[in-house]
Every structure is written in structure tokens, then in C-alpha cells.
Amino acid sequence: GVVDGLEIQRAYTPISSASAEGHFDVLIKCYQNGLMSQYVESWRTGDTAFWRGPFGGFLYEPNKYGELLMLAAGTGLAPMVSILHSITDNAEDETFVTLVCCFKTFEGIYLKTFLQEQARFWNVRIFFVLSQETSSGQLPCSYREKTYFGRLGQELVRELVGSCRRQPFALVCGSLEFTKDMAKCLLCAGLAEDSYFLF
Ligand SMILES: Cc1cc2nc3c(=O)[nH]c(=O)nc-3n(C[C@H](O)[C@H](O)[C@H](O)COP(=O)(O)OP(=O)(O)OC[C@H]3O[C@@H](n4cnc5c(N)ncnc54)[C@H](O)[C@@H]3O)c2cc1C
Structure with a gap:
């Protein structure tokens, strides 16, 4: 795009299924002073x-991993969405998925309807980690048992890795700080460096 005479380019991640033909969807967060944001x-x-x-650097292959442990913060959810589509659209793909979505507030969670639909599949578990909420009292009942409060840290990552039903391969996407933190947490939880991919 061109903003104030300046040509700009930014990267956005398609969230539609890889099999979609003739169209693709993106999830774009607009920042108040962002150049591309103003254009969008x-x-x-x-x-x-x-x-x-x-x-992109991660090519998903059906049934290659026993379980995918997806750790996503904010718009870092985007690459997880198209991988989830690939898995749940393909009846022959038996990959287990544990998706952990980190947001500040319940209100701020993206794609709630899509996530609730995906969580109905036999091989998909979805958890939420809300950093600026403190109690489940305000949440709809369907979220209470799968929502944690505070920041995603070492203890919870260890618990999530331990609860995986098969040997997990982790995918991480979020801010640079989130990605660095999660890489450390995964190593501490016993995953080898070749058992995770950082977007
Ligand atoms: C591979 C890749 C995939 C991406 N996929 C997506 C996607 O699917 N959806 C999406 O919304 N974005 C995605 N991004 C981020 C996107 O490319 C832009 O960086 C973002 O939209 C901001 O661009 P901008 O021109 O509006 O802001 P800029 O003009 O570049 O930045 C202006 C100000 O906005 C704020 N800002 C910008 N980015 C961030 C941030 N990530 N967190 C906090 N504050 C920020 C900062 O204060 C910054 O100083 C992706 C980035 C990469 C590298």
C-alpha cells in the first residue's frame, strides 16, 4: 500500500483452509499509529x-506428529487457524491438537465461534490464558474449565506438555518476547530443540 506517499509492505497470515480456492481470509489487527493499519x-x-x-517456513504434513501443542498470543493465532483447518477438514488426519490461546481479556479473544466449533472435534483441545482477567465468575460457563488466568509461564507450559496424549511437537507464534519466553519454557519442560517451531 501507499501511505503519505510512502510505499509499504507487511506480512499477514492466511487463516483460510489450505484447500480454499479463489479466495483467502486474513485476520488483521490495526494499530493506532501503524502505517499499514491506516491503509487497511x-x-x-x-x-x-x-x-x-x-x-513461510512451516509446511504441515498430515499424521507427521502425534500431537501438536500450539502456543499462540494475539494475532499469533493466525497460522494455527489454517493448520487446524487442515487437520479437522481431513478425516484421515489423526493428529491430536492442544491449542493454547493467550489474550489479555475474554472480550479480546479472536474467532470465538470458530474456536468453539474446532474444540468439538475428538482430537482437538483448546485452552485460553487471559492475562488481564482474574476470575472465571464473569466468563460464559463453556469457558470456565478451559481458561487460566495470568501469564502463560513455565509451570503451566510444563503442565500442558505433561497432559499431551502423545509426544508433542510445539508451534509458537506471538510477539518476539512471547516467542522467546515460550522457547525457554518448552526446553525447561523437556522438549528438545528440534521438537518445536517458532513462527
Ligand atoms: C510472518 C508474519 C506474519 C504476520 N501475520 C500477521 C497477521 O496474520 N495478522 C496481523 O494483524 N499481523 C501480522 N503480522 C504483523 C504485521 O505484519 C504488521 O507488523 C502489523 O500489522 C503492524 O503493521 P503497521 O504498518 O500497521 O504498523 P507499523 O507502522 O509497522 O508500526 C507502528 C507501531 O504500531 C505498533 N505495533 C506494530 N506491530 C505491533 C505488534 N506486533 N505488537 C504490538 N505493537 C505493534 C508499535 O507501537 C509500532 O511502533 C505478521 C508479521 C509477520 C512478520
Whole structure:
């Protein structure tokens, strides 16, 4: 896009299924002073925007891993969504998934309906970690048992790794700080360096 005469490019992750043809969806968070954010906010239905890609370093293969432990913060949920689609759209893929979604508040959780639908699959578990909520009293009943409060840290990561039903391979996506923290936590929980991928 062009903002104030400046040509800018940013990366966004498709959240549609890899088998989608002729279209793709993206989940874009707009930042108040962000350059691309201002451009995105100016879009109106029917406008054309230019995209190139896809690019990326993680190629998902059905049944390659026993269990995927996905640790996602904020828009870091995006790459997990298309992998979840690939798994649950394919009846022959028996990969177990444990998705841990970290957000500040319940209100701020993205794609709630999609996540609730995915959590109904026999091989998918979804947990939430809310850093700015303190009690389950305000949450809908369907979230109470699968929501943790505070920040995702070493103890909870160890518990999640320990609760995986098969040998986990972890996928991590979020801010640089989140990604670094999670890599440390996974190592402390006993995962080898080749048992996780950092987006
Ligand atoms: C591989 C890859 C995939 C990505 N996928 C997505 C995606 O699916 N959805 C999505 O929304 N974004 C995604 N991003 C981030 C995206 O590319 C942009 O960085 C983001 O949209 C901000 O761009 P901007 O031009 O609006 O802000 P900029 O003009 O680049 O930044 C302006 C200010 O906005 C704030 N800001 C920018 N980014 C962040 C951040 N991540 N966290 C906190 N504050 C920030 C900061 O205060 C910054 O100084 C991805 C990035 C990468 C590298």
C-alpha cells in the first residue's frame, strides 16, 4: 500500500483452509499509529489491494506428529487457524491438537465461534490464558474449565506438555518476547530443540 506517499509492505497470515480456492481470509489487527493499519482501515468494500506470496517456513504434513501443542498470543493465532483447518477438514488426519490461546481479556479473544466449533472435534483441545482477567465468575460457563488466568509461564507450559496424549511437537507464534519466553519454557519442560517451531 501507499501511505503519505510512502510505499509499504507487511506480512499477514492466511487463516483460510489450505484447500480454499479463489479466495483467502486474513485476520488483521490495526494499530493506532501503524502505517499499514491506516491503509487497511481506509479499505472499503469493492476496493482492490495488492498481495504477494504465500511465503513461510512451516509446511504441515498430515499424521507427521502425534500431537501438536500450539502456543499462540494475539494475532499469533493466525497460522494455527489454517493448520487446524487442515487437520479437522481431513478425516484421515489423526493428529491430536492442544491449542493454547493467550489474550489479555475474554472480550479480546479472536474467532470465538470458530474456536468453539474446532474444540468439538475428538482430537482437538483448546485452552485460553487471559492475562488481564482474574476470575472465571464473569466468563460464559463453556469457558470456565478451559481458561487460566495470568501469564502463560513455565509451570503451566510444563503442565500442558505433561497432559499431551502423545509426544508433542510445539508451534509458537506471538510477539518476539512471547516467542522467546515460550522457547525457554518448552526446553525447561523437556522438549528438545528440534521438537518445536517458532513462527
Ligand atoms: C510472518 C508474519 C506474519 C504476520 N501475520 C500477521 C497477521 O496474520 N495478522 C496481523 O494483524 N499481523 C501480522 N503480522 C504483523 C504485521 O505484519 C504488521 O507488523 C502489523 O500489522 C503492524 O503493521 P503497521 O504498518 O500497521 O504498523 P507499523 O507502522 O509497522 O508500526 C507502528 C507501531 O504500531 C505498533 N505495533 C506494530 N506491530 C505491533 C505488534 N506486533 N505488537 C504490538 N505493537 C505493534 C508499535 O507501537 C509500532 O511502533 C505478521 C508479521 C509477520 C512478520
